[in-house]
Amino acid sequence: xxxxxxxxxxxxxxxxxxxxxxxxxxxxxxxxxxxxxxxxxxxxxxxxxxxxxxxxxxxxxxxxxxxxxxxxxxxxxxxxxxxxxxxxxxxxxxxxxxxxxxxxxxxxxxxxxxxxxxxxxxxxxxxxxxxxxxxxxxxxxxxxxxxxxxxxxxxxxxxxxxxxxxxxxxxxxxxxxxxxxxxxxxxxxxxxxxxxxxxxxxxxxxxxxxxxxxxxxxxxxx
Amino acid sequence: xxxxxxxxxxxxxxxxxxxxxxxxxxxxxxxxxxxxxxxxxxxxxxxxxxxxxxxxxxxxxxxxxxxxxxxxxxxxxxxxxxxxxxxxxxxxxxxxxxxxxxxxxxxxxxxxxxxxxxxxxxxxxxxxxxxxxxxxxxxxxxxxxxxxxxxxxxxxxxxxxxxxxxxxxxxxxxxxxxxxxxxxxxxxxxxxxxxxxxxxxxxxxxxxxxxxxxxxxxxxxx
DNA sequence: CCCGATACTGTCCTTTGGTCCAATAGCGGT
DNA sequence: ACCGCTATTGGACCAAAGGACAGTATCGGG
Numbered sequence: 291x292x293x294x295x296x297x298x299x300x301x302x303x304x305x306x307x308x309x310x311x312x313x314x315x316x317x318x319x320x321x322x323x324x325x326x327x328x329x330x331x332x333x334x335x336x337x338x339x340x341x342x343x344x345x346x347x348x349x350x351x352x353x354x355x356x357x358x359x360x361x362x363x364x365x366x367x368x369x370x371x372x373x374x375x376x377x378x379x380x381x382x383x384x385x386x387x388x389x390x391x392x393x394x395x396x397x398x399x400x401x402x403x404x405x406x407x408x409x410x411x412x413x414x415x416x417x418x419x420x421x422x423x424x425x426x427x428x429x430x431x432x433x434x435x436x437x438x439x440x441x442x443x444x445x446x447x448x449x450x451x452x453x454x455x456x457x458x459x460x461x462x463x464x465x466x467x468x469x470x471x472x473x474x475x476x477x478x479x480x481x482x483x484x485x486x487x488x489x490x491x492x493x494x495x496x497x498x499x500x501x502x503x504x505x506x507x508x509x510x511x512x
Numbered sequence: 513x514x515x516x517x518x519x520x521x522x523x524x525x526x527x528x529x530x531x532x533x534x535x536x537x538x539x540x541x542x543x544x545x546x547x548x549x550x551x552x553x554x555x556x557x558x559x560x561x562x563x564x565x566x567x568x569x570x571x572x573x574x575x576x577x578x579x580x581x582x583x584x585x586x587x588x589x590x591x592x593x594x595x596x597x598x599x600x601x602x603x604x605x606x607x608x609x610x611x612x613x614x615x616x617x618x619x620x621x622x623x624x625x626x627x628x629x630x631x632x633x634x635x636x637x638x639x640x641x642x643x644x645x646x647x648x649x650x651x652x653x654x655x656x657x658x659x660x661x662x663x664x665x666x667x668x669x670x671x672x673x674x675x676x677x678x679x680x681x682x683x684x685x686x687x688x689x690x691x692x693x694x695x696x697x698x699x700x701x702x703x704x705x706x707x708x709x710x711x712x713x714x715x716x717x718x719x720x721x722x723x724x725x726x727x728x729x730x731x732x733x734x
Numbered sequence: 735c736c737c738g739a740t741a742c743t744g745t746c747c748t749t750t751g752g753t754c755c756a757a758t759a760g761c762g763g764t
Numbered sequence: 765a766c767c768g769c770t771a772t773t774g775g776a777c778c779a780a781a782g783g784a785c786a787g788t789a790t791c792g793g794g
Contacts, residue, residue, distance in 0.1 A: 409626030477619040
């Protein structure tokens with residue numbers, strides 16, 4: 291259920307040069323600053339990691355490295371020149387926030403409070419563009435969406451034998467979430483997640499979560 | 513960018529029936545609860561408005577009404593059964609949060625703190641699906657996706673980075689085989705299967721066998 | 735009011751999955 | 765002969781998954 295600690299939290303800055311921009315330090319005077327590639331052995335629970343992108347290398351690569359280094363910690367990316375598509379890619383890779391590297395200290399603190407409370411930070415302008423793109427893209431392609439549509443309808447059929455909650459966990463499993471993640475997402479205990487998954491296994495006649503994923507994703511009949 | 517007021521804030525619940533679910537009240541005992549359509553004359557600055565959707569009417573319509581009633585206040589929508597497309601529509605209509613109506617009190621408070629700090633609240637599961645949809649739509653296939661063909665060719669691309677043996681085990685994993693089964697199928701030790709799978713994880717940047725299955729089956733980019 | 739369905743949580747335990755460190759062996763190219 | 769890649773295996777160790785057994789709480793009927 292994600293520990294929400296009150297005030298100041300552990301902040302870790304990671305930048306290519308190993309130096310932080312003045313505004314970061316202004317926002318978080320007590321933060322730890324590291325160079326990219328530095329080994330991180332253990333991070334306090336709920337730590338927030340800020341990644342200053344190195345413009346000369348692909349962002350996903352840098353993020354992957356950082357992920358390996360810091361594990362499950364929440365990551366916020368600071369981009370010198372925010373980019374729509376890049377933000378998308380990074381969000382799908384699991385970052386919790388994406389904001390302009392030139393933000394004010396007040397803004398940075400605001401971002402921190404949102405992300406540490408479990409939210410996502412997306413600049414409003416970016417959000418608008420993102421939604422616009424998504425909406426038009428989705429409203430378009432009525433024909434191309436047929437395969438997915440059929441797939442999701444079939445999935446709905448398969449899932450219709452499940453209770454509401456069971457469907458939620460089943461879908462989460464099918465997208466690759468771990469029990470712990472699902473528990474966090476739904477605000478319940480890992481134990482309860484297991485309970486739901488267990489009954490889903492029975493109802494859909496699945497052996498394990500991978501089979502369940504195949505069933506939900508239409509790769510295999512139940 | 514937005515006024516951040518400190519602790520407890522004004523919370524307004526709007527539901528079709530005029531009643532709040534027990535968990536809402538648990539989270540915000542001092543909240544004001546109103547029925548949809550009730551006239552609201554003035555709202556404290558920074559108030560947070562929660563809208564419980566009426567399943568029998570189109571959501572955008574309900575939101576539009578509420579917008580008229582509460583003006584610029586931040587709105588969080590509570591959905592009984594969260595829906596991808598609905599969330600999209602509502603976010604583009606300006607809501608600041610979208611979450612499951614069955615969330616726990618702790619979660620609701622968390623959502624409140626995020627939104628009141630200027631963030632957006634999107635359930636993680638929803639975020640994932642939303643991003644998946646966006647990504648596939650944005651990486652729009654100019655050749656009007658031949659459904660299966662493209663998928664399998666893309667899968668082949670993804671697997672091309674692997675050695676022959678690695679491809680075999682990757683495919684076996686993707687069809688739901690356990691390590692023991694794969695070992696038997698290939699006539700090698702379970703230990704060796706693990707070794708192959710381990711290197712596949714690295715090469716395809718997968719976290720576990722379920723992610724690997726999603727990648728191989730084209731449900732997720734590597 | 736009791737009952738069944740749903741949701742949620744706990745403990746104990748076993749099996750599986752995954753990583754780390756380490757080693758052997760064949761094969762092709764320089 | 766040496767190097768790099770691939771395939772193979774061992775052992776130790778830890779984390780995640782899943783089953784067994786049990787319990788509480790809410791809600792909507794009959």
